[in-house]
Amino acid sequence: MTCHPVTLAIHGGAGAIARDGPAREAARHADLAAALRAGHAVLAGAGAAVDAVVAAVTALEDSPLFNAGRGAVFTQAGTHELDAAVMDGATGRAGAVAGVTNLKNPVSAALLVMRNSPCVMLCGRGAERFAAEHGAEIADPAYFFTDERYAQFERARKRRRIELDHDGAARGPGNDAEDGTVYGTVGAVALDRAGNLAAATSTGGLTNKRVGRIGDSPIIGAGTYADNASVAVSATGVGEVFIRAVVAHDIAALVRYRSVSAQQAAEEVILRKIPAAGGRGGAIVLDRSGNLAMVFNTEGMCRGAIRADGNPEVAI
Numbered sequence: 001m002t003c004h005p006v007t008l009a010i011h012g013g014a015g016a017i018a019r020d021g022p023a024r025e026a027a028r029h030a031d032l033a034a035a036l037r038a039g040h041a042v043l044a045g046a047g048a049a050v051d052a053v054v055a056a057v058t059a060l061e062d063s064p065l066f067n068a069g070r071g072a073v074f075t076q077a078g079t080h081e082l083d084a085a086v087m088d089g090a091t092g093r094a095g096a097v098a099g100v101t102n103l104k105n106p107v108s109a110a111l112l113v114m115r116n117s118p119c120v121m122l123c124g125r126g127a128e129r130f131a132a133e134h135g136a137e138i139a140d141p142a143y144f145f146t147d148e149r150y151a152q153f154e155r156a157r158k159r160r161r162i163e164l165d166h167d168g169a170a171r172g173p174g175n176d177a178e179d180g181t182v183y184g185t186v187g188a189v190a191l192d193r194a195g196n197l198a199a200a201t202s203t204g205g206l207t208n209k210r211v212g213r214i215g216d217s218p219i220i221g222a223g224t225y226a227d228n229a230s231v232a233v234s235a236t237g238v239g240e241v242f243i244r245a246v247v248a249h250d251i252a253a254l255v256r257y258r259s260v261s262a263q264q265a266a267e268e269v270i271l272r273k274i275p276a277a278g279g280r281g282g283a284i285v286l287d288r289s290g291n292l293a294m295v296f297n298t299e300g301m302c303r304g305a306i307r308a309d310g311n312p313e314v315a316i
């Protein structure tokens with residue numbers, strides 16, 4: 001262990017953690033480590049925290065093992081609707097897309113919204129058109145399809161349930177490699193050399209969700225928030241409760257106005273407020289000194305962190 005401050009942290013969703021076979025587990029660890037390295041490369045090159053979180057989340061969107069980009073969960077209609085957001089703690093600027101169906105990397109589209117429009121959030125067709133006009137990579141809807149997610153969708157549909165990704169995976173028959181266990185919503189928080197914070201989150205939402213449903217991930221202050229005066233936060237969990245509890249901003253507000261640590265603020269919201277409101281999930285929280293909190297009230301949360309020395313640390 002080193003005592004260098006954390007410069008970048010990621011999560012891959014919270015929930016009931018299924019035990020995969022060793023091959024899948026190794027692949028998942030490798031993809032988390034690769035995402036940490038992608039973000040670290042930006043920071044090591046004196047890049048901005050906001051570009052580092054986008055780089056890390058983009059890597060996780062490209063992995064079929066997480067519920068974002070390729071490998072996202074299915075809606076009730078058997079389609080994919082993706083949500084993502086990014087926020088720059090230095091400027092307070094933010095961008096988000098919601099309910100997009102053909103953008104390969106929704107988090108990059110969120111960054112385009114932040115940098116190239118006066119808007120904070122664009123949804124559906126308008127978001128897709130805007131992102132395409134600004135050079136976003138378009139993907140055929142089939143690109144997002146994976147057999148594991150389809151099986152998970154079928155199980156949820158049979159049970160008539162709308163599920164957190166991890167839970168649906170964990171409840172599958174066998175909970176093993178054959179079950180194709182896959183992991184959740186992704187997010188990142190970063191601190192750059194200039195001392196600026198940023199956060200980003202990307203998701204396919206809940207398995208078997210209603211068409212048009214939007215969760216907390218793309219909502220600034222709910223699933224994603226960053227402010228140099230406090231912390232950067234990316235959350236994961238049952239979005240409806242996280243929206244009502246304004247989770248990410250609540251954590252930041254505790255740090256800012258009550259001067260509590262990132263850890264204490266995350267525990268207050270994730271371990272007390274959210275369960276009391278009937279919600280489940282977790283959050284990663286990073287302050288300007290590189291203190292990191294990774295708190296969840298579920299069985300597990302895929303997560304990882306990297307410091308200036310560039311060695312990824314990954315856990316579930």
Ligand code: ASP
Nearest residue numbers: 185205215236237238239
């Ligand atoms: N928060 C996401 C949503 O409700 C789901 C998740 O974190 O897995 O859309």
